[in-house]
Amino acid sequence: MPKAIATASRLLHRLQCMHACTWIGAKGLRSSGCLVTRASSSFNQPTGGFEMPRFGGIATMFRLPVQKESTGLDACFLGIPFDSATSYRPGTRGGPRQIRSESALVKPLNLRTGAAPFESMQVADIGDIAVNPYNVSESMKIIESRLHQVIKDGCVPMTLGGDHLITLPILRAVSARYGPVAVVHVDAHSDTYDCPLGLYHGSTFRAAVEEGLLVNNKVWQIGLRGSGYQTDDYTWGKEKVVVNYYLLLVATNLQYSSCALLIN
16 A cells, blocks of 8 residues: 555656746756756657647547556556536546547646656556446446456556546545555535435545545545535534545645645
8 A cells, every 4th residue: 555655646746737947857857947858768658749749649648658458557547437427517428538638738747846757657548447328336346347457457547537426436446455545535525415316426435434445534625615405515524534624725735745745
């Protein structure tokens, strides 16, 4: 578990906001002002804009290479095009495809910190999970099974969704390998609602708590706001587990200092 957390935290830290021109050389790179030259690397590299215009080519996450399995990878991007559990507006099934398309604008170097994650980690896009859009419970099993295999390969999965219920099978797969986990959840809603009709995107974390998937004093929900049906919508989490409700300001701070503080 510590290795998985460290790998994910390192990648998140290195992909933070870019807003400077000068930096001290990261591993395998050299810089002078805004001019950066790349040394040879044995790790997968995003396709550069001079090799293929950013509006062209196959839309993979960060323009990284595609491979079918997670074998040999430190981390992978995995799409979950599922939104059959949403209660109002569908459409996030198209999320993985759109995220990949937008990611073509991201370059591999963080100009603020000098971090270049793809110079020290083997990362690839391993495509999408073939969910069943007509069956929620079956899709949950399909997602969990695929995540089990990725984690078994020693690879850290970075998933692209998808409505919020996809978090539940992900947590099931991770906790099956490592035990209960800590969660940093950035959302307008707590997703701890009780639904008499069954699992849906608003009951994700209630189910996760009831199934014992979380470390109860290591749950952070950032940015909760808006209206609700009853006070239980938010108080349930505090009564059942120790849930920390941070303000939106914290989300801004995390952008510059990484999630290391919360993880520790």
